[in-house]
Amino acid sequence: MLHNCNSDLTFSMADKENLMNQKNMEDGPTALVVLPVYNEEKALRKGVEILTAFLTDYDRYNWKIVIADNNSKDSTGEIGRKLESENPLVNYLYIPRKGRGIALRTAWAQTDCDFVSYMDIDLSTGLDALIRALDLLKVGADIVVGNRLAKDSDTTRCLKREFISRSYNMVIKLALGTNFHDAHCGFKTGRREVVQKLLPYIEDNEWFFDTEILFYAEKLGHRIEEIPVTWLEDPDTKAKIFKDAYDDLRGLFRLRFHNNLDMKQKKY
Numbered sequence: 001m002l003h004n005c006n007s008d009l010t011f012s013m014a015d016k017e018n019l020m021n022q023k024n025m026e027d028g029p030t031a032l033v034v035l036p037v038y039n040e041e042k043a044l045r046k047g048v049e050i051l052t053a054f055l056t057d058y059d060r061y062n063w064k065i066v067i068a069d070n071n072s073k074d075s076t077g078e079i080g081r082k083l084e085s086e087n088p089l090v091n092y093l094y095i096p097r098k099g100r101g102i103a104l105r106t107a108w109a110q111t112d113c114d115f116v117s118y119m120d121i122d123l124s125t126g127l128d129a130l131i132r133a134l135d136l137l138k139v140g141a142d143i144v145v146g147n148r149l150a151k152d153s154d155t156t157r158c159l160k161r162e163f164i165s166r167s168y169n170m171v172i173k174l175a176l177g178t179n180f181h182d183a184h185c186g187f188k189t190g191r192r193e194v195v196q197k198l199l200p201y202i203e204d205n206e207w208f209f210d211t212e213i214l215f216y217a218e219k220l221g222h223r224i225e226e227i228p229v230t231w232l233e234d235p236d237t238k239a240k241i242f243k244d245a246y247d248d249l250r251g252l253f254r255l256r257f258h259n260n261l262d263m264k265q266k267k268y
Contacts, residue, residue: 031061031134032113032192034068035121036103041074047121048083048090054127055089061134063089064113068103070095101209105202108195117189125187126154126230133189133227142194142222145180145214146187146229157233164241168248172211175252178218181226183211194222201260207244208251215255 033051037044048065055063067080067090080092095106108116115137119125125146133144148155149166165184172183188210190198194217202212217224 028060028062029115029134029138030064030113031115032064032066032107032111032117033130034066034104034107034116034118036068036070036100036107036118037072037076037080037121038070038098038100039072039074039076040121041072041076041079043121044076044079045083047123048087050123051119051127052087052089058131061115064111065090066107066111067092068095068107069093070100070103071098097205099205099209100207101202101205104209105199105205108192109199111192113192115189116192116195118187120186120234122234124232124234125185129187129227129229130189133187133225136225136227137189137191140223141191141225143188143190143214143217143224145182145189145224145226146185146231147180147182147226148185148229148231149182150226150228152228154228154230156231161233161241164245168245171249172252175256176215178215180214180218180224183214185210185229185231187229188213190217198222203254203260204247204251206247208248211248211251212255215259216261219259219261 033055035047035051040047044067048067051065055061055065065087067083069076069080069092077092077094080094084090084092093107095103104118115134117130117133119130129146133146136144147153149169155162165182169181169183172178184207195213198213198216198220201216202209204212214224
């Protein structure tokens, strides 16, 4: 009996559309979303499930999620490993040291994704900002960050935190002569090659990491875009206002008088 080759090569329109979608996904940029966590057993599963459900609607990017656990003492690790086993998009990374900065540094340094980003596990920043940011990176921006102080942002937080945030960002401008507006927004994205170039300059491994990466990005001439965001304050935030403010002021003094750009210039 002759084998009918033509019958094997007959595709329905649905088959062709599926093949095109698969090819587009293979050819599309890869995007890493890091979720730095410390003792987040209550919020972790819900945050990851909301994020993965959202990302599946945007298949023009090939997504990878990393739960960057910076030395949690509760059941965060157990939940993270379970989420990794349940979803091929999710990877769990344990870092035996506390600090958001060290979590981001470790995850970003290890990746080969085209674009890198991070969001707080409470998803305080509206998820639509992630797609808008990556689209800007795709057309030429180097770093894209959320700006809760922009007039088009929809921000819900207490007056005390609003005052502290505005005051801190004003101090940054006065001390460092920078142009970005919201250093501590828990949402940042960047082109992988740019971010990995910046990492060796950064000394802080905790909250001030955010300010440092923007400082060095701007001083090294990289294109920073700021976008308005929808942002809802998390009442269970791990931030400690007075300790963080003290650490920030120390960090600003270091960047003003002993930053690594100046040190390299003096060396040569």
